[in-house]
Amino acid sequence: MKKAIAEIVDANAAVDDDQQTSAKHFDGENFDGGQSFIVDRNLLQILIALSSNNASGARFALGQALHTIQDFYSHTNWIELGHSTPNPALGRPGQRIAPIALGSTCVDCISHIPLCNDCSSNLTAVDLTSGYYGGEDRVKPNPLKCSHGGLFDSSTTTAFGFGINKDSTDCAFSPHFTLHAPAAAVAQEATKQFIRDIKAQITPQQLKLLLGVGPTLAIAMDTTGSMGSIIEGVKQQAIQIVNSRLDTAEEPAKYVLAPFNDPSVGPVTVTTDADVFKSAISALFASGGGDCPELSQTGMLQALSTSDEGGDLFMFTDASAKDSGLAGNVSSLATSKGIQIYPILFGSCSPIDPSYIRIANDSGGQVFFLFRSDTSGG
Secondary structure (H helix, E strand, O other), rough: OOHHHHHHHHHHHHHHHHHEEEEEOOOOOOHHHHHHHHHHHHHHHHHHOOOOOHHHHHHHHHHHHHHHHHHHHHEEEOOOOOOOOOOOOOOOOOOOOOOOOOOEEEOOOEEEOOOOOEOOOOOOOOOOEEEEEOOOOOOOOOOOOEOOOOOOOOOOOOOOOEEEOOOOOOOOOOHHHHHHHHHHHHHHHHHHHHHHHHHHHOHHHHHHHHHOOEEEEEEEEEEOOHOOOOHHHHHHHHHHHHHHOOOOOOOOOOOEEEEOOOOOEOOOOOOOOHHHHHHHHHHOOOOOOOOOOOOHHHHHHHHHHOOOEEEEEEEEEOOOOOHHHHHHHHHHHHHHHEEEEEEEEEEOOOOOHHHHHHHHHHHOOOEEEEEHOOOOHH
């Protein structure tokens, strides 16, 4: 969840890297553009990304949309018009933000505070408006339109004139600084409104994926011929691990299955659906492999590379690693993602491999040595 929050926050802040596009900030009375940026671009991208289990893509689009939603309350006169709740049309498909003010919207500010202007009464608009910001793609059409205001806004006709933004409590940057707190409070409620709207359109598993709720459960399984007598029992053990976590605090948000053989590895299955994951496990069978060591480290690397941060990786094999030189890569990736590795070894084909002990210790996991008879197929 910490990673998810950080990704959303970073994407939110990144919107300010673009100070030319008025739609991203609801500046310049560009209400249609702002609504389209939220709905047609970012909301759509959130849904598309979640449908393909792309958590980072969905979080980026969510952060971008939330910045624009929050700017609506600090850059427009929604608060000055007496509203204390979110705009019901904002960020919702098929709805248009209206009515929009026509003609002049602001008069000049009156200086009362040293180095600042008192702009508390500079608004003349009785309908919705927003300030123009110098350098953006919407140029102020006449001096009687509101500016964004503040030290860095070149659209003002005086040092701070005509400004209405409530971005901060600093009067040098926010001419309507006294309204920052109520604007922030309504923006917070609007953020909740937008996330509730998303929640209504996605599955519970997709919501967990978006917000980083729940760990990853990854399984790397040896499917070479030497596993033939125990493969059915091993699959049942893996499925039991899945079932034991359902409806608990440890229920995964993402499942990854990486079978490995010799000389091939994969294909990897990535899903948020426990039933799909269990079906993929059930479909595995043992075949091939002409010698004892197998590509277990490569299998674990594939599982880790498609896993999100936090969770467990269970690796089932009866063999040592043919690619033990990759153990350092496996340990490094598992540690960076906070994933614990549990090698589960079944004995007959040189199972005591130092590389397995290393990756378990490095990741905070544990090695398990079992007899083939410990599976229902052994």
